[in-house]
Amino acid sequence: MPVSVRDLLPRDLPACTWAGSATHLRHVERELARAAVGEVDYLAVTTPVDLPVAIGGIDYQVAEGAGTLWQLAVLPALRSCGLGTLLIRAAEQRIRDRGLRGAELAVEENNPRARALYERLGYVAYGRKPEAWDEEGPDGAIRRYRTVCVLMRRELRDPVRP
Numbered sequence: 001m002p003v004s005v006r007d008l009l010p011r012d013l014p015a016c017t018w019a020g021s022a023t024h025l026r027h028v029e030r031e032l033a034r035a036a037v038g039e040v041d042y043l044a045v046t047t048p049v050d051l052p053v054a055i056g057g058i059d060y061q062v063a064e065g066a067g068t069l070w071q072l073a074v075l076p077a078l079r080s081c082g083l084g085t086l087l088i089r090a091a092e093q094r095i096r097d098r099g100l101r102g103a104e105l106a107v108e109e110n111n112p113r114a115r116a117l118y119e120r121l122g123y124v125a126y127g128r129k130p131e132a133w134d135e136e137g138p139d140g141a142i143r144r145y146r147t148v149c150v151l152m153r154r155e156l157r158d159p160v161r162p
Contacts, residue, residue: 001047003083005090008032008044012052019055019073021136028071031057041067041094045074045083054083058091066102066153067095072114084117092156101156106131106149115150123152 008016010032013025020028034040039061045054056072069091074083092103105123107115108131128150135145 003045003047003053003086005043005045005086007035008042008052008055012044012055015051016055018075019071023134023136023142028055028057031071041091043087043090043094045087045090053078054087056087056091058094060098060100063102063104065100066104067091067098067100069103069105072105084114085121088118088121092154096156102153103156104151104153106151108147108149110147115152118152121154123154125150125152127151 008028010029013029016025016028019025028042031040031042035042035057040057040059042057043055044052046052054072054074057070058067059070060067062068069088072084072087074087095103103123105118106129107118109128128148130146131149132144132146134142137143
């Protein structure tokens with residue numbers, strides 16, 4: 001299936017319920033306002049009918065000289081089809097286009113599948129840190145989710161060869 005990468009738009013959010021709860025999508029909507037002023041980029045991998053099947057952001061305000069990838073998600077039925085790799089490579093190109101030479105991200109310690117992807121793409125662990133965020137449960141109640149993340153980075157020197 002041919003796909004393309006473009007900016008995520010507010011009109012896309014109703015089609016992104018697979019990416020997280022309503023609370024999460026409200027947070028993504030707030031991040032799109034930051035994208036409008038250039039603080040972040042938020043990307044979507046889309047199908048030929050323009051439906052998002054993978055999304056993720058790049059925050060330029062977190063680490064000096066680097067873009068920080070976050071909120072990366074792929075439609076569960078399409079995982080392991082290369083969409084995550086495509087999304088990350090497009091994000092790295094956006095970082096390069098801003099003249100930055102580093103990409104960083106955090107991955108939960110209990111997500112070895114995602115960490116393996118990042119390592120295959122050249123990311124190297126350099127630390128750990130506790131993280132917490134509010135998450136909506138199946139009953140609609142908001143709970144504080146706590147985890148430990150591995151911090152990873154990759155130097156972006158040259159364009160990625162196909």
